[in-house]
Amino acid sequence: MAVKTVIEAVREAMREEMRKDPRVFVLGEDIAERGGVFLATDGFLKEFGPARVIDTPLAESSIAGIAIGAAVNGLRPIAEIEFADFVWPAMNQIVGEAARIRYGTNGTKFVPMVVRMPYGGGVRGGLYHSQTIDVVFAHQPGLVVIAPSTPYDAKGLLKAAIRSDDPVIFLEHKRTYRLVRGEVPDEDYVVTIGEADVKRKGDDMTIVTYGLAVHYSLEAAELVKDEGISVEVVDLRTLAPLDRTTFLESVRRTSKALVVHEDYHTYGVGAEVAATIAQEAFHDLDAPVTRLAGPDVPAMGFAPTLEAEFMLSPEKIATAIRELAAY
Amino acid sequence: MPFRIKLPQVGESVTEAVIGRWLRKPGDHIEKFDPLVEIVTDKVSMEFPAPHAGTLTRIIYADGAEVPMGTVIAEMDLDDPSVDTGDEAEAQPAGAPDSSPEEVGRVGRMVSGANVGPTGGVFADATRNVARQDAEPAQPAQAARPDRGDLSTRFSPVVVRLAAQHGVDLSRIAGTGIGGRVTKQDVIDASRRGAATTGGEAAEATHVAAREPGPGESAAPGDRTVEPSPVRRMIAARMVRSATEIPHAWTAIEVDVTNMVLAREGKKAAFATRHKAELSYVAFTLHAIARALRSNPLVNSSWQDGKILVRGAVNVGIAVAAPHGLVVPVIRDTDKLTIAGIARATAPLVERARANRLTPADVQDGTFTLNNTGALGSVLGMAIINHPQAAIMNTEAIVKRPVVVSGSGGDQIVVRSMMNVTLSFDHRVIDGAEASRFVQDVRRNIEGYAPSMDIGD
Numbered sequence: 001m002a003v004k005t006v007i008e009a010v011r012e013a014m015r016e017e018m019r020k021d022p023r024v025f026v027l028g029e030d031i032a033e034r035g036g037v038f039l040a041t042d043g044f045l046k047e048f049g050p051a052r053v054i055d056t057p058l059a060e061s062s063i064a065g066i067a068i069g070a071a072v073n074g075l076r077p078i079a080e081i082e083f084a085d086f087v088w089p090a091m092n093q094i095v096g097e098a099a100r101i102r103y104g105t106n107g108t109k110f111v112p113m114v115v116r117m118p119y120g121g122g123v124r125g126g127l128y129h130s131q132t133i134d135v136v137f138a139h140q141p142g143l144v145v146i147a148p149s150t151p152y153d154a155k156g157l158l159k160a161a162i163r164s165d166d167p168v169i170f171l172e173h174k175r176t177y178r179l180v181r182g183e184v185p186d187e188d189y190v191v192t193i194g195e196a197d198v199k200r201k202g203d204d205m206t207i208v209t210y211g212l213a214v215h216y217s218l219e220a221a222e223l224v225k226d227e228g229i230s231v232e233v234v235d236l237r238t239l240a241p242l243d244r245t246t247f248l249e250s251v252r253r254t255s256k257a258l259v260v261h262e263d264y265h266t267y268g269v270g271a272e273v274a275a276t277i278a279q280e281a282f283h284d285l286d287a288p289v290t291r292l293a294g295p296d297v298p299a300m301g302f303a304p305t306l307e308a309e310f311m312l313s314p315e316k317i318a319t320a321i322r323e324l325a326a327y
Numbered sequence: 328m329p330f331r332i333k334l335p336q337v338g339e340s341v342t343e344a345v346i347g348r349w350l351r352k353p354g355d356h357i358e359k360f361d362p363l364v365e366i367v368t369d370k371v372s373m374e375f376p377a378p379h380a381g382t383l384t385r386i387i388y389a390d391g392a393e394v395p396m397g398t399v400i401a402e403m404d405l406d407d408p409s410v411d412t413g414d415e416a417e418a419q420p421a422g423a424p425d426s427s428p429e430e431v432g433r434v435g436r437m438v439s440g441a442n443v444g445p446t447g448g449v450f451a452d453a454t455r456n457v458a459r460q461d462a463e464p465a466q467p468a469q470a471a472r473p474d475r476g477d478l479s480t481r482f483s484p485v486v487v488r489l490a491a492q493h494g495v496d497l498s499r500i501a502g503t504g505i506g507g508r509v510t511k512q513d514v515i516d517a518s519r520r521g522a523a524t525t526g527g528e529a530a531e532a533t534h535v536a537a538r539e540p541g542p543g544e545s546a547a548p549g550d551r552t553v554e555p556s557p558v559r560r561m562i563a564a565r566m567v568r569s570a571t572e573i574p575h576a577w578t579a580i581e582v583d584v585t586n587m588v589l590a591r592e593g594k595k596a597a598f599a600t601r602h603k604a605e606l607s608y609v610a611f612t613l614h615a616i617a618r619a620l621r622s623n624p625l626v627n628s629s630w631q632d633g634k635i636l637v638r639g640a641v642n643v644g645i646a647v648a649a650p651h652g653l654v655v656p657v658i659r660d661t662d663k664l665t666i667a668g669i670a671r672a673t674a675p676l677v678e679r680a681r682a683n684r685l686t687p688a689d690v691q692d693g694t695f696t697l698n699n700t701g702a703l704g705s706v707l708g709m710a711i712i713n714h715p716q717a718a719i720m721n722t723e724a725i726v727k728r729p730v731v732v733s734g735s736g737g738d739q740i741v742v743r744s745m746m747n748v749t750l751s752f753d754h755r756v757i758d759g760a761e762a763s764r765f766v767q768d769v770r771r772n773i774e775g776y777a778p779s780m781d782i783g784d
Binding site: 003149150151152179180181182183199200215218219255282283284285286287326327 | 431436437484486488504505511
């Protein structure tokens, strides 16, 4: 099976869906002539022409607004927000409108739109190119939020998102783009939205995580393996709707849970996962549900030391694993 | 590049295996499909054939090693390097800057030296190195065990639940967790050791003995230590698991098998000529058992995670003494076969078992087990259940005995062929009433056989 990077998987998913379905088109800043700042749409303008590969002004509110209008009228737009950090002007369109249109029209109108956003830090991006925004959208009923970690999942989930009839926020951790390689089948496939995936089996504790942190967690699990600690890693893959069954089943068996994410600690995905475990798996717990998450500071610093302090790492996760294992 | 020989996925739900014995050594030239190594799983042992022709260059995991499925266990140089190994992940993507010989799988892995900046331009990735230095714990042991005070009397929900379930007295356990906390594992270990509250001093004694295996125990003159084979160790682990996890209860009845003996005597010669196989008593008893399992579905079930899984199929396994130890090949859909059908299905399985050539498919999916201890001359035995099944039946030796029968002329003593049938059952799943109903059904089925019966051949 071919080995690909995450960015290659993302590009292939869009290209294949565009070849198959003429209603699919892409729009965003610098995505046509330039092929996108991360080259996600490299070569698209040549293949699909300017009617389906549209460079927009630097105005996220209009990117989202145009996409919603096109989607409601029967097209299947894929909007790229160049960096998730820039999505804030589009909040009204995405949260105020897209999330609520199906509900507000009594199910007669819907918004088959995908908004792709490179997010996350660890790329020396500083304040405006490192933000995690995961939970902002996951908190809004009416939006599907996907955050894959591997090339296989990225391609399969992006295809599923493009075919979905509801607005999907598709979060691509930019540090995984060229860092993570994995097998991707040549044939057409989708990964079901809303299903978590056990990326590593283990007995002593369950790590619940997603995105780049999946790979850090897998490395951390490897680091503590020789110390006799067996760690299961659950990749949520979809943040909304949240697959509670998979991590609950795992924690009922291991009796210990560590939630790991780069997004902020307070009110983060970890809070929801921890609360679910406390409520549904209380009698199976052998230790407090523990969170390892980004610090509650307004931005990731540009200085390497500050960035490293903010970011997760396999070593930081391994330390948290050891503490929980010793409990 | 040498070809890497991986431990294949053998059988469902099997995640690791033990290297039993290497049959070839580095330097040996091997042909494709030559027996290469003996693999032992918790269900079966088998010979793994060489995937290609070539020279074995390196054995990575030696005899007795436990390895997960898919692990590279040895390397070989292929005679024909252009042969299609069917292993695409081995192929290096052309021009890939950081292609690595390690396989990535669908889970993928992080590559070193990748450019992670926008558009993949030149970008110094300082994060990870800095993080490594920063996070290097000066005293890892201490960092991992911050002081939380005395937790020896604070019990977690799962500890309380398991202690109640297994009757473990928490005050007797010295916790291994932080601050002396009793962990879930401590409770599981204690219940395995039998440190239950029931036995007072006896329990204490077990506890102490378990902690300090007496050094003098094996030191008496003439004693010797035998290193158990991988198969023996596997059997030991399975027996301990069944005996400690399953609350065994036991029942025994006598069955009049006179007619079954006559029926077999009358049919076995013709059957042997026709099928070159033996028409054994086991075929008759299996047939009776399979039908009784149909009418007593709870006996054909399994206690799993607090629920009873009632099995749809009736697949009865038969315990066979193989050269390296006990194996249990399974006769699929036993309840759908005639007596002759069972005999025909059993013969090759037993033959493969005795020749150590069972495949994973032969031993999978069993729902109940028959232990024909009569073949060993036993008249009464208490079997350990084949975990996670709900019950196991022994059919004991057939013995001619004087028996009182009531007829039209009153009671009289006659000579009958009698056989004891015993059942060990999981008392969580069924009670004595259901167990008795089942064994009585088996008895009725067997006693219903007639010398002139049709065995469905």
